Amino acid sequence: MARLVGIDLPNKHVNIALTYIYGIGRSSANEICEKAKIEPRRLINDLSQEELNSLRQIIESDYKVEGRLRTEVALNIKRLMDIGCYRGLRHRKGLPLRGQRTRTNARTRKGKKKTVAGKKK
Numbered sequence: 189m190a191r192l193v194g195i196d197l198p199n200k201h202v203n204i205a206l207t208y209i210y211g212i213g214r215s216s217a218n219e220i221c222e223k224a225k226i227e228p229r230r231l232i233n234d235l236s237q238e239e240l241n242s243l244r245q246i247i248e249s250d251y252k253v254e255g256r257l258r259t260e261v262a263l264n265i266k267r268l269m270d271i272g273c274y275r276g277l278r279h280r281k282g283l284p285l286r287g288q289r290t291r292t293n294a295r296t297r298k299g300k301k302k303t304v305a306g307k308k309k
Contacts, residue, residue, distance in 0.1 A: 190232045192244050203228035206243075211253035220246050221262070223296055 190197045190205075197205040206217035223227040224242045226235065235243075247253060252260065268276035278285045284297050295301070 190235065192240065192248055195254070197232050199231055199233045201229050202226055202232060202243075205232045209247070209253050211227055211251060212258040216251065220251075223250075225286070 189198070191202075192206075193209055195209050197208055203214065203217040203221055203276055206212050206220060207214060212220070218228060220243060222241065223246050225283070226243070239288075252269050266280055267287050275285050282297055282299070283290060288294060290298070
């Protein structure tokens with residue numbers, strides 16, 4: 189099993205296996221394969237050590253992935269919360285950020301329903 193930037197990659201096509209790394213999607217994976225001159229349809233276990241090293245070098249030099257990227261995203265969210273902007277307040281309250289309705293259909297962000305008792309006469 190090949191290991192790049194701290195992640196064990198499954199034995200799949202190179203362009204698919206690279207997407208297991210946080211911060212690399214399909215288009216980035218195809219760009220990396222192109223830069224490394226590796227056929228994207230080859231399996232990870234079929235790559236030589238030199239090819240894995242070239243992939244590793246390209247990822248480390250050109251892309252922000254895994255821990256560095258997670259840290260940057262967390263700091264960006266913290267900055268929004270600290271300056272008190274609308275998006276920061278929505279993050280703090282755990283509500284949707286981008287204008288979605290919350291009367292219904294916000295369960296992923298809001299969590300499990302909290303039933304409020306009806307008013308008695």
